[in-house]
Amino acid sequence: MMQTAAKKLSADKTERISPRERILAAAAELFYRNGIRAVGVDAIAEAAETNKMTLYRHFASKDELVAEYLRGEAEKVRLGWERRAADNPEPCAQLRAWLRDMARHVSSGDERGCPLTNAAVELPEKDHPARRVVEAFKTAQRQYLAGLCDAAKLAEPDMLADELFLLLEGARVTAQSMGPEGMGERLVKMGEAIIKAHTISPDR
Amino acid sequence: MMQTAAKKLSADKTERISPRERILAAAAELFYRNGIRAVGVDAIAEAAETNKMTLYRHFASKDELVAEYLRGEAEKVRLGWERRAADNPEPCAQLRAWLRDMARHVSSGDERGCPLTNAAVELPEKDHPARRVVEAFKTAQRQYLAGLCDAAKLAEPDMLADELFLLLEGARVTAQSMGPEGMGERLVKMGEAIIKAHTISPDR
DNA sequence: TGCGTTAGGTACTGACCGGTAACACCCGTG
DNA sequence: CACGGGTGTTACCGGTCAGTACCTAACGCA
Numbered sequence: 001m002m003q004t005a006a007k008k009l010s011a012d013k014t015e016r017i018s019p020r021e022r023i024l025a026a027a028a029e030l031f032y033r034n035g036i037r038a039v040g041v042d043a044i045a046e047a048a049e050t051n052k053m054t055l056y057r058h059f060a061s062k063d064e065l066v067a068e069y070l071r072g073e074a075e076k077v078r079l080g081w082e083r084r085a086a087d088n089p090e091p092c093a094q095l096r097a098w099l100r101d102m103a104r105h106v107s108s109g110d111e112r113g114c115p116l117t118n119a120a121v122e123l124p125e126k127d128h129p130a131r132r133v134v135e136a137f138k139t140a141q142r143q144y145l146a147g148l149c150d151a152a153k154l155a156e157p158d159m160l161a162d163e164l165f166l167l168l169e170g171a172r173v174t175a176q177s178m179g180p181e182g183m184g185e186r187l188v189k190m191g192e193a194i195i196k197a198h199t200i201s202p203d204r
Numbered sequence: 205m206m207q208t209a210a211k212k213l214s215a216d217k218t219e220r221i222s223p224r225e226r227i228l229a230a231a232a233e234l235f236y237r238n239g240i241r242a243v244g245v246d247a248i249a250e251a252a253e254t255n256k257m258t259l260y261r262h263f264a265s266k267d268e269l270v271a272e273y274l275r276g277e278a279e280k281v282r283l284g285w286e287r288r289a290a291d292n293p294e295p296c297a298q299l300r301a302w303l304r305d306m307a308r309h310v311s312s313g314d315e316r317g318c319p320l321t322n323a324a325v326e327l328p329e330k331d332h333p334a335r336r337v338v339e340a341f342k343t344a345q346r347q348y349l350a351g352l353c354d355a356a357k358l359a360e361p362d363m364l365a366d367e368l369f370l371l372l373e374g375a376r377v378t379a380q381s382m383g384p385e386g387m388g389e390r391l392v393k394m395g396e397a398i399i400k401a402h403t404i405s406p407d408r
Numbered sequence: 409t410g411c412g413t414t415a416g417g418t419a420c421t422g423a424c425c426g427g428t429a430a431c432a433c434c435c436g437t438g
Numbered sequence: 439c440a441c442g443g444g445t446g447t448t449a450c451c452g453g454t455c456a457g458t459a460c461c462t463a464a465c466g467c468a
Contacts, residue, residue: 019445035328037241040425051446052427062426113325120381121317121325124239130270134381142382163394167367168372177284177338178346197401223415246454255456258415266456 092152107184296356311388
């Protein structure tokens, strides 16, 4: 009675979302916040307002769920790049927008690093399905960034791309062990300085 | 008989090392290689050629053992700085030596990132004894680096210190999800370029 | 010689892990 | 109305986890 009514009500507003999506959303939140190994499947099922059986009907194993979670995170990042590309036709402006986005994100306070990177730290086993996702993502990210630096006609685009990439990766991973004490604006300044250093000189 | 003979023999060559040291060494290797959460106390005791009871006579809990492991790693880093300071009286040369050491380390192949940073990724719980160790270490590292940049009379020493720090931190954490494809020499080039950018200009 | 400290060994606890079996249920479609 | 797929519920499996009780063996020191 109450239950059916509540079911129908919630079906109208939120619970129309399929269990699979709820599980993925809950897993993303818990994995990122508490670490992958620290979160059990029971906890995920509970947070998704479902149960373990349903989870295992949609995902072959916890490892596969982790891989799917990481694919989702990679997709979010890709969408971010798409948005910035749409907003900034100039590749250099796109680069700067990325820098600002990341700086804001890092200094947001609840930063816990890049989910993909964290997964690689937490899951060192070479044959883990999650690792393939991480490696593919990081490689693609690096290539895209290098292409962007090249399109922006900046000097030594590959090296500049790596500099920026490593700088931001370092900032994200460091923000969680040291407070983001003014890391945000400082990060932008550093990135801008590095870009500037690659605007003038043809090589060294 | 056999046992006592073997005991005495081993006591003469290697097993004079106290169980505590053996446990710490085994824990360091296993924690770094496989991740902290992935390693059980039984595995550590076995690798240290002792048993769980002896482990718990020397360490109050696994968490405390982890903290002690991290203190050991921090001390190793400190000794590295001491060695470099002895070898390079000039602060700028010391900085460059650090860069080279880190580049070699990153491209060594079996890099799995900074143990302290990895611990912070694996153990998000704010009150974990390991986190205090990590935070103290990272803060000290940053300050020391800034002091070194200042002593080297480089422009904007604090920002330069952060740039180098984040760059190397990013390189270490990235080396494990992408192969260290020529990361070594490229890292040195990047660091040198950043240092160079801070040698001339008084400010901006 | 005797005694206390330290280490090793075995076995255990209670909790939790990932994963599965069996069954009741709701609901849309025929 | 009957049916079947997706879902919820409960109980369970074997294994592993951190941590402990209890006893024995070896050693240093007096």
